[in-house]
Every structure is written in structure tokens, then in C-alpha cells.
Amino acid sequence: MRAGTANSAALELTGVTKRFGGLVAVDDVSLTVRPGERHILIGPNGAGKTTLFNCITGTFWPSSGQIRFFDVDVSRLAERDRARLGIGRTFQISNVLVELTVSENLILAVLGRDRRKWMMHKPFADLGAVADSVGTALATVRLDHRLNDPVASLSYGERKQLDLALALAMEPRALFLDEPCAGLAPSERQRVSQIIGELPDDITVVMIEHxxxxxxxxxxxxxxxxxxxxIFEGSPDEVETDTQVREVYFGSG
Ligand SMILES: Nc1ncnc2c1ncn2[C@@H]1O[C@H](COP(=O)(O)OP(=O)(O)O)[C@@H](O)[C@H]1O
Ligand SMILES: [Mg+2]
Structure with a gap:
């Protein structure tokens, strides 16, 4: 099969297992996500959600099993190579230079993404394309009005929006978001979840959410x-009525 054919899955996990010494943090997980899907991963603390994301995005390799991304086996690829194929994730706050402005941070991210291309082939005149990427990402996360403000002046919620913009600036085919609303006040939570809900349809979204x-x-x-x-895979309606999910996740009764 050719990479990225119309009927290929965005993500296909087959028997993915990750062991830390004697601990089996991710145990024989198989899962398919179709292109453009909004797929939510839930489960109690310590269930292995973040570890599964780390296996997918390439922080480390699975102990066994296979990860296919648009028909490409990425199981043993380095993180940067997976990013190049379109596997996106939010950045840690520590990757942001707080004394620089919102747009400066995004410009650096885009230039980093295209580094080789820029140095080998592109004259500085093409910086207009960078500005377009930055503008699109900022509009999507509703931070356009903060363009020229230093990151240090952003609220915690706005930094989460910037995290999303940085991930979007990498032009991902799929975004893996690990609890993007964690630690936010209710109004910020509302805004960030709305922004995620309005992400372009062609970006597949897999999200861990508490x-x-x-x-x-x-x-x-x-x-x-x-x-x-x-222990369960299905629609949001089904998950609320599933007996086993109620027992282990919601607490029985
Ligand atoms: N780098 C690591 N080294 C050793 N154990 C880890 C590591 N990362 C996670 N774990 C363990 O794997 C299990 C799953 O953790 P995690 O994936 O963070 O769960 P979740 O995100 O669902 O809360 C936990 O028991 C955790 O302590
Ligand atoms: Mg976690």
C-alpha cells in the first residue's frame, strides 16, 4: 500500500506493549483511529495513557508491537522523524522563550521545522511564508491580539493556547494532546476546549482528557x-453505559 491512501487509517496500533522493568505500563494495546477523527483516551491515574502517547510520538520505543501512521511503520523511528511525518504534540512550557514575543516564538518554531529547506533552497524573501504559517496558527488558537506581547505577560490559559499554536505551526496531520485543559480555570478550560473542538477537520485529534x-x-x-x-472502545454514548467502565472508572453504582 502507498503511504497516506484515502482508506488508510491515520493511526493503527497493534499489540503495543511498554515495560518499565517489571512494570507493564502499556499492555498489548490495539487501536485504530481514522483520518480526521476526534478520539479521546480516558482512564484512571497510572492507566498508561501518557506512556502510550510517548510510544506513539517517539519519546521512547514500545517494548513490542507496531505503530503505523498513515500506513508507515513508525514504531522504531526517532521523535523528530515522526514529527516530520506529521505526528504533532503540544510542547512543554519550558520550550518557550518567555522574554520573546508570541510571534517570535512561533517564527523560531517554523524556522526550526523548515531549517534544512530554508538554508538550502530558500532566500530570506520567502519569510512571507513563515508569517503566513504563524498568522494561521495564531488565528486558530485565538491569540492574534497577543502577537507582539512577550510570552511572560500571557496568562496560564493563553500559554496553553500558545502551546497549541506551536504544535499547529509544525503542520501536523495528527495532534496528540495530553490533558490540554489540566490546571486551567473554568473559563480558560471552556476556551481551550472550544478551540480544540474547532481545529481544522483534516487534522486528526487524539486527546487524553480527565x-x-x-x-x-x-x-x-x-x-x-x-x-x-x-477495556472499552466505542462511542461517547456507549461509554457511559458500559458496565466494566462504570466499575473501574466511574466507580460502580
Ligand atoms: N519513564 C518511566 N519510568 C518508569 N515508570 C514509568 C515511566 N513513565 C510512566 N511510568 C509508570 O507507568 C505507569 C503508567 O503511567 P502513565 O502512563 O503516566 O499513566 P497515566 O498517564 O494514565 O496517568 C505508572 O505506573 C507510572 O508510574
Ligand atoms: Mg498522564
Whole structure:
């Protein structure tokens, strides 16, 4: 099969397992996400959600199993090579230079993305293309009005929006968001979840979310992880009535 054919899955996990010494953090996970899907991953603390994301984005390799991204086996690729193929994730706050402005940080991210291309082939005149990438990312996360403000002046919620813009500036085909609303005040939570809900349809979104209201509102498909294993995969409606999910996640009754 050719890479990225119309009927290929965005993401296909087959028997993905990650061991830390004797601990099996991710245990034989198989999962398919179709292109453009909004897929939410939930589960109790320590269920292995972040570890599964780390296996997908390339922080480390799975101990066994296969990860295919638009028909390409990425299981043993380095993180930067997966990013180049379109596997996006939000950055840690520590990657942002707080004394620089919002747009300066985004320009650096875009130049980093295109570094080789810029140095080898592109004259400085093409900086207009960089400005376009930056402008689009900022508009999508509703931070255009903060363009020239130093990152240090942003609220915590606005920094989360900038995190999203940085990820978008890498032009991902899929975005992996690990609890993007964690630590936010209710109004910020509302704004960030709305922004995520309005991301372009052609970007596949896989998101770990603790807040059930947000998770079930955004989700088209839900996967529930428990002790490293998938115990449920289905629609948001089904997840609320599934007996096993109620027992391990919501607490029985
Ligand atoms: N780098 C690591 N080294 C050792 N153990 C880890 C590491 N990362 C996660 N774990 C362990 O793997 C299990 C799953 O953790 P994690 O994936 O963070 O769960 P979740 O994100 O669902 O809360 C936990 O028991 C955690 O302590
Ligand atoms: Mg986690």
C-alpha cells in the first residue's frame, strides 16, 4: 500500500506493549483511529495513557508491537522523524522563550521545522511564508491580539493556547494532546476546549482528557485504558453505559 491512501487509517496500533522493568505500563494495546477523527483516551491515574502517547510520538520505543501512521511503520523511528511525518504534540512550557514575543516564538518554531529547506533552497524573501504559517496558527488558537506581547505577560490559559499554536505551526496531520485543559480555570478550560473542538477537520485529534464533560463533548470515539489495557472502545454514548467502565472508572453504582 502507498503511504497516506484515502482508506488508510491515520493511526493503527497493534499489540503495543511498554515495560518499565517489571512494570507493564502499556499492555498489548490495539487501536485504530481514522483520518480526521476526534478520539479521546480516558482512564484512571497510572492507566498508561501518557506512556502510550510517548510510544506513539517517539519519546521512547514500545517494548513490542507496531505503530503505523498513515500506513508507515513508525514504531522504531526517532521523535523528530515522526514529527516530520506529521505526528504533532503540544510542547512543554519550558520550550518557550518567555522574554520573546508570541510571534517570535512561533517564527523560531517554523524556522526550526523548515531549517534544512530554508538554508538550502530558500532566500530570506520567502519569510512571507513563515508569517503566513504563524498568522494561521495564531488565528486558530485565538491569540492574534497577543502577537507582539512577550510570552511572560500571557496568562496560564493563553500559554496553553500558545502551546497549541506551536504544535499547529509544525503542520501536523495528527495532534496528540495530553490533558490540554489540566490546571486551567473554568473559563480558560471552556476556551481551550472550544478551540480544540474547532481545529481544522483534516487534522486528526487524539486527546487524553480527565474532565468527562469536555471529553464526551469533543469525542467521536472513546478508548478507556485501565492498568495498561484497553477495556472499552466505542462511542461517547456507549461509554457511559458500559458496565466494566462504570466499575473501574466511574466507580460502580
Ligand atoms: N519513564 C518511566 N519510568 C518508569 N515508570 C514509568 C515511566 N513513565 C510512566 N511510568 C509508570 O507507568 C505507569 C503508567 O503511567 P502513565 O502512563 O503516566 O499513566 P497515566 O498517564 O494514565 O496517568 C505508572 O505506573 C507510572 O508510574
Ligand atoms: Mg498522564
Amino acid at each position: 474532565d468527562m464533560d469536555i471529553a464526551l463533548r469533543l469525542a467521536e470515539r472513546v478508548t478507556v485504558l485501565h492498568q495498561g489495557q484497553v
